[in-house]
Amino acid sequence: MGLPRLSSHQFDRFRDFIYKNSGIHIDKNKVTLLSNRIRRRVNAGGFETFDTYYRFLTSADGASELAGFLDAITTNETYFFRTQKQFDWLSSDWLPEQVTRQRAGERKRQLRIWSAGCANGSEPYSIAICLAENLYRLHDWSLEVVGTDISEEMLEVARSGIFKSSAIDEVPQRQRRRYFQNPTENDLWEVRESIKQLVQFKQHNLMKPLLGPVFDCIFIRNVLIYFDRQSKQIAVNNLLNALAVGGYLVVGPSEGIYEMLGGLERVSPLIYKKVAETPRSAAAVGHRGGKP
Known part of the structure; x- marks a missing residue:
């Protein structure tokens, strides 16, 4: 069975971590969006839960994961000569x-x-x-x-x-x-x-x-x-x-x-x-x- 959505507590922890490391503010109505994007990193890394992934991400060993994590939660698509x-x-x-x-x-x-x-x-x-x-x-x-x-x-x-x-x-x-x-x-x-x-x-x-x-x-x-x-x-x-x-x-x-x-x-x-x-x-x- 796949992971459910982030709980309120989990969402707040990840949202604070994202803000601290990128300055990007995630609105409270983005629970599903954030859950889906973090779930991809959890599955790719073979973690069992959001909590185990969060503990790894915030540990010294997880420093190398930060770039991939921020990649997963940022969406940036644009096109030539916009405006x-x-x-x-x-x-x-x-x-x-x-x-x-x-x-x-x-x-x-x-x-x-x-x-x-x-x-x-x-x-x-x-x-x-x-x-x-x-x-x-x-x-x-x-x-x-x-x-x-x-x-x-x-x-x-x-x-x-x-x-x-x-x-x-x-x-x-x-x-x-x-x-x-x-x-x-x-x-x-x-x-x-x-x-x-x-x-x-x-x-x-x-x-x-x-x-x-x-x-x-x-x-x-x-x-x-x-x-x-x-x-x-x-x-x-x-x-x-x-x-x-x-x-x-x-x-x-x-x-x-x-x-x-x-x-x-x-x-x-x-x-x-x-x-x-x-x-x-x-x-x-x-x-x-x-x-x-």
């Missing part, structure tokens, strides 16, 4: 602005863009396609797109660069021919190597700082909707720490973080510019630089 007008802005407004600033001596020939909570990789690859479409402006620039996600399983999908045709429905035919290949003529399409080379993927929890040089633009869309207010504030602080002064933050319509964006000014709906250094982001100044 097209934001990518139009990136290509038509933001990139020309950066080129103009470089020609005026205000910045180096380098761009770093972060896709936070990138799921299957369609967002950072969409960004990379925008860069590729503008290589006539950027042919001698250092270009880097970083995609991060808490789920290593999703990152493996992203690194493969292989997608079902439904994920590229919004990609124009010209770009589809230029930046994708369909070697087996089935339902799967693969991002071409020229685009893959622009993107690197890293496992990262938004509740922790992302170390390294700051970014010129950060996309955080349809991710923080799953966080409560306290977790959102921590994640937003980490995002702003990683954003250069003069950099842009591109958000989704349901993030619920607009009152948390101190030091940023609204440029257009869902796009904000960091206009001043703030005390909480001062630590990031020392990381500015990157590739020459």
